[in-house]
Structure formats: structure tokens, C-alpha cells
Amino acid sequence: MSKKKKQKKKLRVDFRKNRTTRARRRERFRDLDPQQFDEADDLPGQERLSGRGEVARRRTVVGEELDDEHAALPVQLEVDESRCLRGRVLRVGGLVSEVQAEDGTVYHCAVRRLLKTLSTHERHVLAAGDRVLFQPVPTSGDEPEGVILRVEPRRGVLSRATRGREHVIVANVDQLLIVSSAAEPPLKPNLIDRLLVAAEKAGIEPIILINKIDLADPVRLQPLVGLYAQLGYKVLLVSATGGFGLSRLRRLMQGKQTALAGQSGVGKSSLLNALDPRLNIRVQPVSRETHKGRHTTTAAQLYRLAFGGWVVDTPGVRQFELWDVVPEEVAGYFRDIRPFVNLCRYPDCTHMNEDHCAVKDAVADYLIDTRRYESYCHLFLGNPVD
Numbered sequence: 001m002s003k004k005k006k007q008k009k010k011l012r013v014d015f016r017k018n019r020t021t022r023a024r025r026r027e028r029f030r031d032l033d034p035q036q037f038d039e040a041d042d043l044p045g046q047e048r049l050s051g052r053g054e055v056a057r058r059r060t061v062v063g064e065e066l067d068d069e070h071a072a073l074p075v076q077l078e079v080d081e082s083r084c085l086r087g088r089v090l091r092v093g094g095l096v097s098e099v100q101a102e103d104g105t106v107y108h109c110a111v112r113r114l115l116k117t118l119s120t121h122e123r124h125v126l127a128a129g130d131r132v133l134f135q136p137v138p139t140s141g142d143e144p145e146g147v148i149l150r151v152e153p154r155r156g157v158l159s160r161a162t163r164g165r166e167h168v169i170v171a172n173v174d175q176l177l178i179v180s181s182a183a184e185p186p187l188k189p190n191l192i193d194r195l196l197v198a199a200e201k202a203g204i205e206p207i208i209l210i211n212k213i214d215l216a217d218p219v220r221l222q223p224l225v226g227l228y229a230q231l232g233y234k235v236l237l238v239s240a241t242g243g244f245g246l247s248r249l250r251r252l253m254q255g256k257q258t259a260l261a262g263q264s265g266v267g268k269s270s271l272l273n274a275l276d277p278r279l280n281i282r283v284q285p286v287s288r289e290t291h292k293g294r295h296t297t298t299a300a301q302l303y304r305l306a307f308g309g310w311v312v313d314t315p316g317v318r319q320f321e322l323w324d325v326v327p328e329e330v331a332g333y334f335r336d337i338r339p340f341v342n343l344c345r346y347p348d349c350t351h352m353n354e355d356h357c358a359v360k361d362a363v364a365d366y367l368i369d370t371r372r373y374e375s376y377c378h379l380f381l382g383n384p385v386d
Contacts, residue, residue, distance in 0.1 A: 077114065079133055079149045088172075088310075089130040090302045097126055099134055099146065100304075109134050109146040125151060127168040128300035128312050129257070156204050158259055161323040170259040170300055170312045175205040175252075179262035179271065182216035188263060189224060193375040194320045195261055196233070197333040201325060204259075207234045207252065211267040214239045227369055231335045240270040250275055255308045264316025272313055276306045281313060319384050327380045331359070334376055336368050352377055 238245030343358035
């Protein structure tokens with residue numbers, strides 16, 4: 001008995017409005033006498049290009065509705081899969097993105113207009129690591145080209161807030177390497193805490209990696225390393241130039257989908273070159289004037305590793321604003337603060353100003369590290385990284 005073909009579903013979805021209201025014409029006062037200024041108040045204050053207004057933002061599409069919060073789009077569009085290839089997004093560009101097909105061929109793909117115009121809270125419909133369906137198109141050049149028709153549902157999404165919208169840095173990863181440096185630039189523990197919260201929220205395993213230990217005394221790092229190790233986080237001390245710790249790092253990344261994140265200049269690209277020299281990623285030294293890293297990596301790039309697995313090299317960040325995390329949720333993402341939350345006298349305790357707060361008592365009794373508590377307060381109040 002043959003199976004019934006799945007019925008296509010028609011959905012009404014929101015689209016981005018591609019036409020904005022025209023500014024009020026300044027010359028509307030030019031031909032008026034001063035005595036007629038009162039009549040000018042009755043003139044329309046703005047002009048529309050279409051009489052349909054907001055109604056024009058909705059359309060009917062064929063597909064399946066998605067409820068996943070990490071989905072790139074609210075719907076999964078129906079496409080003819082027999083004419084498509086499956087691939088992974090290596091790099092997202094302005095108009096053209098690099099997609100690697102299952103046979104290893106890299107295609108330069110544009111995004112279907114229907115995907116780009118669907119209303120979404122994300123800055124871009126694509127992210128490095130996305131799995132997509134694309135259709136190859138004939139080209140007169142040497143580089144294969146195609147059109148991305150559908151973005152598959154995601155998992156393991158690392159994102160941050162940028163100007164009120166979600167900036168998806170990477171998708172479909174198993175673990176996040178939070179890279180810092182022992183010196184040049186100096187280590188930022190509060191940035192590590194923010195990336196830990198982002199990883200906890202996304203369900204990605206975080207690994208803390210401190211690079212350039214050849215530039216500092218490892219003994220000085222032990223209090224910080226011990227603190228995170230007691231919380232159950234994996235902490236690695238490595239040197240990309242000296243080779244220390246690279247064999248253990250290689251074992252942790254083998255066969256996994258890994259993303260690297262951290263501030264500029266900590267040596268993310270240098271680490272990848274040391275792990276897999278054939279990648280030959282461009283690097284630059286830290287600025288001697290500012291002692292800060294230069295933005296050498298400008299966009300997230302997905303690489304296949306020679307020893308097995310995939311890795312995403314991401315641009316350096318100096319500030320990291322969490323996306324879709326309300327202040328009341330922050331304490332739940334801190335492993336050392338979470339056990340004391342339910343012991344507070346008030347169920348809506350912010351753990352900052354209230355009396356009979358179990359979290360503040362734990363800080364006073366040295367059960368919670370003072371710096372970690374201050375990092376929590378910065379996140380709760382929405383303050384930038386120090």
C-alpha cells in the first residue's frame with residue numbers, strides 16, 4: 001500500500017516592508033501666505049506610495065510552520081528537493097555566500113528573494129554553519145554558482161544582540177571555545193562570563209581556553225583557572241607559538257563542530273593555523289599603541305579540519321550583548337549562583353538590593369566569588385563589558 005504524499009500547507013506570513021513612507025514635502029508651505037498657515041495644519045503630514053499600507057506586508061506561502069526559537073525563519077518553505085543539492089554555509093557575504101556541497105564543491109550562492117524578504121528578528125537569514133538546500137545555476141565563469149532556496153532548522157546557535165536585532169554568529173555547533181589571552185591583550189574575565197551565559201542558553205558545551213601562556217606566569221592564572229574548573233568547566237592553557245597544550249585541544253575538537261569566540265588579538269586564527277597548517281588563515285600582531293587586537297577576521301568562516309571535524313573562526317568582539325535573555329533569567333545561567341536562588345526570602349529577588357538574600361549571604365561567606373557576583377550584576381543591569 002503506497003504512502004500518502006504529505007499535503008502542502010498554505011500559510012500567511014509577515015514580510016519585511018520594502019517601501020517606507022515618504023518624508024513630508026517641505027515645499028507645501030512655499031506658496032502659502034502667512035494668513036493661511038492655520039489651513040496648512042489640515043494638510044497630510046506624510047505621503048504613502050501605496051494605498052494598501054500595512055496589508056502589503058503579508059503574503060501566502062507554501063511550507064511548514066516552525067516553532068523552534070533558533071529557526072532562521074518562521075516557516076520552512078516547500079521546494080522541489082529533486083532539483084536541489086544539500087550543503088553547508090562556509091561564509092556569509094553581502095550578496096553572495098560560499099556553500100560547500102556534499103561532494104566538496106564550493107558554490108557561490110545568492111539567496112532566494114523570498115527568503116530575504118520574510119520578516120524575521122535576525123540581521124541576516126544566513127549564518128556560517130547553516131545547512132541549506134540550493135539549486136545550481138549555469139554560469140559562464142569558472143566558479144560554480146547557485147541559489148539558496150531553503151535554510152534547514154538549526155541547533156547549537158550562538159548569537160548576540162546588535163542594535164536591537166539578533167546577530168547569529170554561528171549555527172549547528174557542538175561546543176564553543178571561549179578564547180582569551182594571558183597577555184597582549186589582557187584577559188577579560190567578564191567577557192568570558194558573558195560567553196558562558198550565551199553557551200549555556202544555547203545548549204552548547206563551553207570550553208575556556210587561555211592562549212599565550214608563554215607571555216605570562218602560569219601561576220598568576222591559577223586562581224581564575226581553579227574557579228572555573230570548580231564550576232565544572234573545561235579550562236585549557238595553550239600557546240599557539242610554542243605548541244603547548246595543542247595536542248589536548250586537537251583531541252577535544254576531533255570529530256566535533258566547534259566555534260571559536262573571543263576578543264580581537266587573542267590568537268584565534270593563530271591557534272587554527274597551529275592545529276591545521278594547511279588552513280593558512282591570515283593573522284596580524286596586536287597593536288603596540290593600543291595593546292588591542294586588529295580585526296583581521298571580518299566574517300565568520302567555517303573550515304573542515306584535516307584531523308576530523310569542523311571549526312568556525314569568528315571575528316573578534318570587544319563587547320558582547322546577550323540576545324533574548326531577560327534580567328530575571330541571568331542568575332539561572334550562573335552555575336555558582338543558581339543553587340542559592342531558591343533560598344532567598346523573596347521569589348522575585350534581584351540579588352542586589354534586597355534583605356535576606358541568600359546569594360548576597362553566599363558572597364559574604366566566600367561561597368560565591370566576588371568577581372563573579374559583580375559580573376552577574378553587570379549583566380543584570382545591562383552594563384557593557386569592563
